[in-house]
Every structure is written in structure tokens, then in C-alpha cells.
Amino acid sequence: MIALFIFYPLYRGVFLAFTRTKLLEGPDSTLNGFENFKNLFADPTFITALQNTFVFAAFGLTSQMLLGLGAAMLLSKERKYIGLIRVLVVLPWFTPPVVTAYMWRFMLDTNAGIIIQLLKDVGISFGEVGIWGNPHLAIFGALFVDLWASYPFFMLFILAGIQGIPKDMRESTSVDGASAFQHFRYVVLPLIKPVLIVSGLLGVIHLINSPTLMLLLTNGGPGDSTLVLPLYAFRQAFQGYDFGYASAISVLVLAAIAGFAMVYIRFAKFGKED
Amino acid sequence: MKPKKVRKKFSYYMANVGITGLVLFAILPLFWTFYVSLREEVSITRYPTMLTTKNLSFLAYTHIWRDTNFPVLIRNSLIVSSMTVLLSLVLGTAAGYALSRAKFKGRQGVLLSYLVIRLIPGVLLLVPIYIMMYKFHLLDTYFGLTFAYTTFTLPATIWLMKGFFDSLPPDLENAARVDGCSRLGAMWRISLPLVLPGLAATGTLTAITAWNDVLFAIMLTSSNKSRTWPVGLREMIGEFQLPWQLLTATAIMSLLPVVIGFALVGRKMVAGITAGSLKE
Numbered sequence: 001m002i003a004l005f006i007f008y009p010l011y012r013g014v015f016l017a018f019t020r021t022k023l024l025e026g027p028d029s030t031l032n033g034f035e036n037f038k039n040l041f042a043d044p045t046f047i048t049a050l051q052n053t054f055v056f057a058a059f060g061l062t063s064q065m066l067l068g069l070g071a072a073m074l075l076s077k078e079r080k081y082i083g084l085i086r087v088l089v090v091l092p093w094f095t096p097p098v099v100t101a102y103m104w105r106f107m108l109d110t111n112a113g114i115i116i117q118l119l120k121d122v123g124i125s126f127g128e129v130g131i132w133g134n135p136h137l138a139i140f141g142a143l144f145v146d147l148w149a150s151y152p153f154f155m156l157f158i159l160a161g162i163q164g165i166p167k168d169m170r171e172s173t174s175v176d177g178a179s180a181f182q183h184f185r186y187v188v189l190p191l192i193k194p195v196l197i198v199s200g201l202l203g204v205i206h207l208i209n210s211p212t213l214m215l216l217l218t219n220g221g222p223g224d225s226t227l228v229l230p231l232y233a234f235r236q237a238f239q240g241y242d243f244g245y246a247s248a249i250s251v252l253v254l255a256a257i258a259g260f261a262m263v264y265i266r267f268a269k270f271g272k273e274d
Numbered sequence: 275m276k277p278k279k280v281r282k283k284f285s286y287y288m289a290n291v292g293i294t295g296l297v298l299f300a301i302l303p304l305f306w307t308f309y310v311s312l313r314e315e316v317s318i319t320r321y322p323t324m325l326t327t328k329n330l331s332f333l334a335y336t337h338i339w340r341d342t343n344f345p346v347l348i349r350n351s352l353i354v355s356s357m358t359v360l361l362s363l364v365l366g367t368a369a370g371y372a373l374s375r376a377k378f379k380g381r382q383g384v385l386l387s388y389l390v391i392r393l394i395p396g397v398l399l400l401v402p403i404y405i406m407m408y409k410f411h412l413l414d415t416y417f418g419l420t421f422a423y424t425t426f427t428l429p430a431t432i433w434l435m436k437g438f439f440d441s442l443p444p445d446l447e448n449a450a451r452v453d454g455c456s457r458l459g460a461m462w463r464i465s466l467p468l469v470l471p472g473l474a475a476t477g478t479l480t481a482i483t484a485w486n487d488v489l490f491a492i493m494l495t496s497s498n499k500s501r502t503w504p505v506g507l508r509e510m511i512g513e514f515q516l517p518w519q520l521l522t523a524t525a526i527m528s529l530l531p532v533v534i535g536f537a538l539v540g541r542k543m544v545a546g547i548t549a550g551s552l553k554e
Contacts, residue, residue, distance in 0.1 A: 088297050091536065097488060103304070104303070234400070257395075
């Protein structure tokens with residue numbers, strides 16, 4: 001089943017990247033070598049999308065991991081209703097992306113959005129175009145929305161890591177006179193490092209791979225200011241019907257991620273041996 | 275001793291403030307969306323920040339339920355989600371059990387494929403899957419969507435079920451086999467009932483994944499025959515000029531099954547995901 005539905009399509013997908021396959025010219029494909037890739041690097045839209053993807057992934061990872069770490073620290077101690085609290089905090093992660101996207105598009109809307117209006121009342125104005133119409137702000141709006149939806153993923157992972165640490169650890173360090181911060185820096189952080197590494201990797205992959213949020217939230221606009229690579233590939237495939245070109249974009253993304261993952265894992269392993 | 279006590283109390287209150295903040299951050303947007311869906315369209319755009327109990331009604335909900343094709347889309351989503359859960363659980367439980375009990379060649383490979391699948395950009399699979407469905411005449415059918423979703427949910431299902439089977443003591447089954455049970459019988463009568471809560475959690479996770487998906491649904495459906503609700507919600511945007519009341523009402527309605535499923539088995543689900551992912 002996995003072989004049929006993952007590896008065959010994967011093979012076909014990589015194969016397509018080296019062909020000229022445009023649905024408008026018929027379903028047949030002809031091999032054209034590295035033609036698609038050559039065109040890619042001469043395509044200014046591709047370069048823009050590449051830059052946007054990089055910004056989105058870098059800011060997204062940093063913000064989500066930090067908030068996830070903070071939240072995990074807060075929720076790791078046992079207290080009343082902690083089970084309920086954890087489930088509530090994780091709920092955004094399971095909210096359908098369509099709901100997430102339209103809800104936030106609404107809440108951050110220039111005219112009807114409660115958040116924009118409240119900020120205006122305290123003197124912070126986003127002007128006529130608001131957040132979604134401003135090419136410099138739109139990507140940060142999207143980053144905020146993804147922070148809401150995706151940080152619980154990091155929180156879950158890190159929380160599991162923290163819970164793996166024996167409880168009396170804090171008692172013994174406090175007997176030795178360590179402050180809460182020192183305990184965190186020298187005991188907790190090294191122990192949850194593997195968890196941070198794994199969740200970071202999965203988080204980056206999610207940030208780079210998924211066109212869903214951008215497709216629904218901004219559809220790449222205004223202009224191409226929030227166009228990310230997977231969205232560009234999606235557009236090429238299902239609006240331009242250029243399957244070959246779309247596959248080429250995806251293959252490049254896959255190669256970049258795989259390369260990054262390998263370097264990252266090797267690097268992380270070296271860190272552990274020290 | 276005194277300052278330390280004060281500090282401890284202070285940090286306890288700070289933690290409370292932080293936790294309250296996290297919970298509000300997660301659920302306030304959802305509550306506000308629900309509240310807006312009860313208001314009149316005019317007042318939403320004219321007085322966006324007003325809090326009032328006047329003129330609140332479920333009119334938007336009854337309108338959507340009676341006068342649009344949304345119930346059909348919800349039904350399609352329910353059917354596709356159920357079929358995906360069924361297929362994933364049958365295959366995933368069998369595979370997870372095999373991986374947990376038997377040591378065979380390529381075992382690591384199967385587990386590794388779970389991670390590898392997460393590396394692959396969805397769009398890369400989307401195109402070939404689209405072409406495959408086109409060739410097998412599965413476009414715009416329940417089966418087409420079900421197969422596509424199972425592709426993505428199966429690895430997670432296998433992974434989670436393996437984790438749940440791993441946590442059972444193998445002696446239980448051995449005892450059953452000594453008493454004359456076959457291997458399959460031991461699995462069916464002894465192990466399966468014990469992992470039932472895990473099975474429920476995994477099934478819910480699968481159902482939510484299928485229910486929430488929009489990317490494959492946009493691609494693989496073209497009519498009300500199999501179109502799922504996220505596609506319908508997306509198309510509302512084009513049909514009317516951002517009708518906030520209807521949009522929010524639809525969003526809340528579609529979120530409801532997720533919240534219910536989550537409330538029932540959320541804790542088990544969360545535990546399964548984290549335990550499974552940290553093991554290897």
C-alpha cells in the first residue's frame with residue numbers, strides 16, 4: 001500500500017521533473033533533461049518564492065520553538081485541571097486549516113477585524129491597506145497565524161521530553177543552591193536537546209512543505225510577497241497545468257530538505273558526543 | 275527563608291498568568307468567531323468591536339443547513355473520513371502488530387519510511403496521484419479521496435499502533451497461546467481489546483486528518499458527488515463578497531466534530547503522538 005501510494009508517485013514525480021508535461025498540450029510527456037531546472041533559475045518568480053520560503057521558515061521555526069518551549073515549561077508541572085489545560089492549548093493544532101485561515105483573515109481584517117480595530121483604539125494603525133494588503137506585513141501576518149496553529153506541535157514534543165526527566169532532579173539541584181534559571185540552563189536544556197533537534201527538523205519540514213495555509217490566507221499576495229515554493233508549485237500544476245515544471249520545483253525542495261536533514265542530523269550527532 | 279517564600283509565591287502567580295494567557299490565546303479566537311456567527315451581518319462590519327447580546331440568533335446556521343448544499347458536502351466529508359479511518363485502521367493495526375511482534379528484515383526500513391514520507395513535499399505526490407486517479411477513473415469519487423488520504427495517514431497509524439502494541443506485556447499473549455490460542459486468536463482476543471483506547475485515539479487522529487484536508491480535496495474533486503466541506507467553504511469566498519456571518523457559522527459548524535472527537539480522546543491521542551515519536 002505504502003509502496004503503491006508513496007513510492008510509485010514519488011518515482012513518477014521525480015521522473016516528471018525531467019519531462020515536458022503540459023496538460024493543455026495533451027497527457028503525454030516527453031523527456032527534456034534538465035530543461036525545467038534551467039528555466040527555474042532564470043525565473044524571477046521562483047527566486048522571490050525561494051526568498052519568501054526562507055524568511056517564512058526561519059522566522060516560523062524561531063517563534064514557534066520559543067513559544068513551544070515556554071509553554072512546555074509552564075505546563076510541565078502538575079496542577080489542577082492540567083489535563084484539560086493541555087488539551088485546550090493543543091486545540092489550534094487540530095483546527096482545520098480552512099477554519100484557521102478564514103478566522104484569522106477575519107480577525108485581522110482592516111475593517112471588520114477585532115484585533116486591528118482594538119489596536120487602532122490604542123494608537124497602533126496599519127493604514128488603509130491593513131495587514132493583508134501590505135506586501136511588507138502580509139508575510140508576518142501569516143507567520144503569526146502559523147504561530148497560533150503550529151506552536152502546540154513543538155509544545156507537545158518538548159513537554160514529552162521534560163516529562164522524561166526524573167522529578168527529584170530539581171530537588172537535588174536546589175539543595176546544591178542552583179537557581180531556577182541555572183537548573184534550566186544546565187540540567188533541563190541538555191536533557192531535552194534531542195527532542196529540540198527532532199522537533200526542529202519536523203517543524204522546518206512542515207514550514208517548507210505545506211502550501212495550505214498560504215493558499216487559503218493570502219494566496220501568495222499582495223503581489224508575490226507571500227508566495228512560497230510549495231504554493232508556486234501548486235499553482236504551476238493546477239492553474240498552469242505545467243506538471244513538469246511543478247515537479248521540478250518540488251524535486252528541488254525535496255533535495256534541499258533532504259540535504260538539510262542529513263547535514264542537520266550529522267551536526268546534531270556530533271554535538272551529542274561532546 | 276522569608277524572601278524565598280515570597281519569590282516562590284510570586285513565581286507561582288506568574289505561572290498562572292502565563293497559563294491563562296496560553297489558554298486564552300488558543301480559545302479566544304474560536305469563541306470570538308462563534309460570537310460573530312450569531313450576530314447580524316450589518317453590525318459585524320459597522321461595529322466590529324462591539325459586545326452586545328441584542329439580536330443574537332442562530333439564523334446563519336439554519337440558513338446554511340436549509341438553503342445551501344453544505345449538508346451534502348458535510349455528508350461527503352463524513353463518508354470519506356469514515357472510509358479512511360476504516361482502511362487505515364485495518365491495514366495499520368495489522369502492520370503495527372507485525373512490526374511490534376516480529377523481527378524481520380526491512381523492519382527498520384518501514385519505520386524509516388514514516389519519517390521519509392514527512393520529507394516529501396505534498397505537491398510532488400499530488401501531481402502523480404492526480405494522474406493515477408485520472409487513469410483509474412477515480413477522480414471525483416469517494417474511493418479516490420480515501421486512497422489519497424490513506425497514503426498520508428497510514429504511516430502515522432502504523433507508528434502509533436506499534437507503540438500501543440509495544441506497551442503490552444508479551445507474556446499475556448504467550449499465556450493465551452499456551453492455553454491453546456492461535457497467534458491470530460491471541461491477537462484478536464487478548465491484545466486488540468487491550469489497545470482499544472489506543473485504537474480509538476488513532477482512529478480519531480486519522481479522521482481529523484481526513485476531515486481537515488483541503489489540498490487533495492481541491493484537486494481530486496470536481497462536483498458535489500464527492501466534494502468535501504473545506505472546498506465548499508473556500509468557494510463561499512468567491513461566490514459572495516466575504517459574508518462574515520455565514521463564513522464564521524460554517525467554520526464553527528465544521529469545527530464541531532473535531533472538538534467533540536478531541537474532547538473524547540484528546541488526552542490519549544496527545545500521549546500516543548509524543549510517546550511514539552520519542553521512542554526511536
